[in-house]
Amino acid sequence: MKDKAKLVEKIQKLLAMAKHNASNETEAATALRQAESMMRKHEIDFADINAQKLSTDDMSEGKTGESRNSSWVWTLAWAASYLTSTLPWRRYGEITFCGTKEDVQVALLMHDYLVGVTERLATKYQGEHDEWRHSLRAQRNAFKMGLVRRVCTRCSDLKDAREKELTAASVSGKDLVIVKSDLIKKSFPMIHYSSPKKQSTSCGDSYHSGVRSGNGVSLNDQVGSTKRTMIA
Numbered sequence: 001m002k003d004k005a006k007l008v009e010k011i012q013k014l015l016a017m018a019k020h021n022a023s024n025e026t027e028a029a030t031a032l033r034q035a036e037s038m039m040r041k042h043e044i045d046f047a048d049i050n051a052q053k054l055s056t057d058d059m060s061e062g063k064t065g066e067s068r069n070s071s072w073v074w075t076l077a078w079a080a081s082y083l084t085s086t087l088p089w090r091r092y093g094e095i096t097f098c099g100t101k102e103d104v105q106v107a108l109l110m111h112d113y114l115v116g117v118t119e120r121l122a123t124k125y126q127g128e129h130d131e132w133r134h135s136l137r138a139q140r141n142a143f144k145m146g147l148v149r150r151v152c153t154r155c156s157d158l159k160d161a162r163e164k165e166l167t168a169a170s171v172s173g174k175d176l177v178i179v180k181s182d183l184i185k186k187s188f189p190m191i192h193y194s195s196p197k198k199q200s201t202s203c204g205d206s207y208h209s210g211v212r213s214g215n216g217v218s219l220n221d222q223v224g225s226t227k228r229t230m231i232a
Contacts, residue, residue: 011035012053054100054179059187061096062104064111069093073115075148075196080111082155083219085180089191098184098191114217118147121213128205142203146210151217152196158219 014035017027066073069092077088077095084107086099097107127139134142163177185193201207 007038011038014038054183056183056187058100059098059183060101060104061098061188062108064095064097064108066095066111066115067093071196071199072118072144072148075152076114076118077111078196079114079148079152079155080107082152082159083107083110085177087181087184087191087193089188089193098188099180103180114148114151117217118144118151121147121217125206125209125213128203128209131203131205134203134206139203139206142201142206143210143213145199145201146207147214147217148210149198150211150214151219154214154217154219 014031017031064077069090074088074090074095077090077097080086081088081097084097084099084103086097086103086107088095088097088107090096095111097104097111099107122140122144125140125143127134127136131139185191
């Protein structure tokens with residue numbers, strides 16, 4: 001492990017030279033080639049490099065400004081977190097994301113997008129004829145419930161697929177995923193990260209209509225790709 005740590009440190013220096021060398025492009029290109037050659041030879045990828053670089057100093061938090069204590073809003077916070085390697089928490093209804101600065105910024109944008117899409121689709125939803133005994137408001141709430149549960153499941157599946165891709169790409173490709181989660185919990189030890197709870201509804205048809213709509217919600221491919229694990 002000591003030898004690998006030294007090797008990673010050397011690669012980091014070469015990458016820094018390639019990125020910041022202001023002298024000339026030839027030296028920068030040479031440093032990059034040397035770094036890439038060493039990484040291929042020793043089966044080291046950017047996940048290994050970044051896992052070594054990250055520390056608690058890289059962790060930050062960002063508030064959504066969302067104060068509604070609604071279960072569907074909270075469920076979408078977890079959906080956003082799955083795509084961005086962050087962890088959400090809430091106090092008095094306000095939701096906060098914790099993670100690297102870049103990850104938190106993307107999580108805030110993704111959550112805002114998902115909340116907006118859900119509200120827009122729910123407003124357009126006119127209910128189901130077979131559920132006329134329920135108010136339109138009740139049916140729309142059930143619709144939201146189905147939509148956000150489906151979106152959250154899709155995001156969780158994307159997270160799992162991304163982690164498998166990282167693991168397959170490198171001997172220690174999953175290290176960065178684990179490191180980020182551990183550092184978040186270490187940086188904010190007083191926070192309890194509670195997962196969203198499932199809810200029941202008597203408006204089954206409206207719920208399933210929401211699930212179908214959740215299948216059509218666009219999820220940014222770039223947010224779910226392995227590129228999201230790289231620190232600029």
